[in-house]
Amino acid sequence: MPLLFSVLTHIKPSQFSSTSSSSKNRTSNSSPTNSDQLKEKGKKKKKTGILPHISLSCYMAPVQKSTVKSLPFAENVPIPTHFRCPISLDLMRDPVIASTGITYDRQSIEKWLEMGNKSCPATNQHITQDELIPNHALRRLIQDWCVTNRAMGIERIPTPRIPLSKIQATEILSEISSSSIRGDGVRCSVLVTKLKALGKESERNKLCVISCGGSQVLAATFREFAGEGIEGAKLGLLEEILSALIFFSPLDKEARQHLNSPSCSKSIVSILNHGNLAGMINSVILLRKLVSPMDAEAMNSFAKTSGLVEGLVKLVQRPISSQATKAALATIYYLDSADERLRTKFIDLGLVSSLLEILVDCDKSTCEKALGVLEGLFNSEKGKEIACQHALTVPVLVKKFLRVSDLATHFSVSALWKLCKKGNCCVVEALQAGLFQKLLLLVQVGCNTVTKEKVSDLLKVLNSSRSSVECVETVDFRGIKRPF
Secondary structure, eight states: OHHHHHHHHTOOHHHHHHHHHHHHHHHHHOOGGGHHHHHHHHHHHHHHTOOSSOOOTTTSOOOOOOSBOSOTTTTTOOOOGGGBOTTTOSBOSSEEEOTTSOEEEHHHHHHHHHTTOOBOTTTOOBOOGGGOEEOHHHHHHHHHHHHHTGGGTBOOOOOOOOOOOHHHHHHHHHHHHHHHHHTOHHHHHHHHHHHHHHHHHOHHHHHHHHHTTHHHHHHHHHHHHOSSOOOTHHHHHHHHHHHHHHHTOOOOHHHHHHHTSHHHHHHHHHHHHHSOHHHHHHHHHHHHHHOOTTOHHHHHHHHTSTTHHHHHHHHHHSOSOHHHHHHHHHHHHHHHHHOHHHHHHHHHTTHHHHHHHHHHSOOHHHHHHHHHHHHHHTTSHHHHHHHHHOTTHHHHHHHTTTTSOHHHHHHHHHHHHHHHHHOHHHHHHHHHTTHHHHHHHHHHHOOOHHHHHHHHHHHHHHHHHGGGOOOOOOOOOTTOOOOO
16 A cells, blocks of 8 residues: 555656556557567556556545536636645645645545554654644645646636644633633633634544543533522623534433532523523533433433423424434433323323324434334323324324334334223224224334234224224325424
């Protein structure tokens, strides 16, 4: 590999063109009678050290978008050799010098290092990403060349922003931490906004902040300002920190421990109920990340927080964005399976009817989550009673059979199994909606073991009443829209 790049760096563009033209001539003039001449030419080329037919596709980083416009007269503009990246062979947009003295385009050499390589492609000497220094002189020469050839259809490359270094990221995070300890909310807000702006400039900056422990510092800062009576400037500061926490995800163990504290739980729920639009969305997304069956501490902490259930149900009944609705449904699903008291609260707030209206017209992801929550609410007798009295329950659940996904079918079967076990009213509706035929089809198509057992039980229950009920065509709900 190093030999390959060392050879390529000594090949002139004229050699490439002469090689390609000579290969074309050989192709057009070659015949079975001059095979000896071709062999002799091949031997000569081996002696000269030129490799005419080498593919670099497996070693090259993704080729950058060329600065040369797709115009007929711009295709023939020769790019100077020292303006090309040795890796991508394309015009360099952000030239950087490695510790070995070789200049590369930043995107190409960083991609090379991210692939696990530790050495310079040209010299095979050890290099690191932190040692890359911007080559401003060469970049200005490239920009001048672009301006000079503007008439030929070449655009001037923009001046790149210098990426965030680990030293700079650590300094900003240290200042955020010290400002939060002093209680300087204004300074802290300015620094968090600056940090987020730097992270948005490039994915590299974002990963740099994360690797320097950004989520830990932000979570600790959120905890310093969290507590009772957040309003005004303090509420805006917490919303800004919350936004940065979502941006610099994932959260590590230490960050989770900070956010699972009672003061942080109250502040997150308070933003969920009283924050601005972005704050409400960020708070429910953070809740989705924190609330998990694997984290019993977080489940207990948030389950005891007043206003959590009301805030989550509000996002389902009066959606503000698809992302927030899905995050709320996922959070409700985990809370419902962990605490029966919360399940009762969800039912009392009318969540069963709201979910049935959502299921009439929704996308695949929302449908799966809504069916999962609905199936969990049917573990309560009160939840099943409300569902049996709702006209949409059975037709909607039957409609989702084999139409959305295997997961949606599993939740639909489980929900109908719980309803049909309760009483005869749902059995009659299910037979009229064509459930018996769909269950037979599901057995033929195949399903997992748990679903298969419930399908067998349902077929037994439905078969006993099948002779007295006539199946009617399933109602089509595509034209029905739920109220917004």
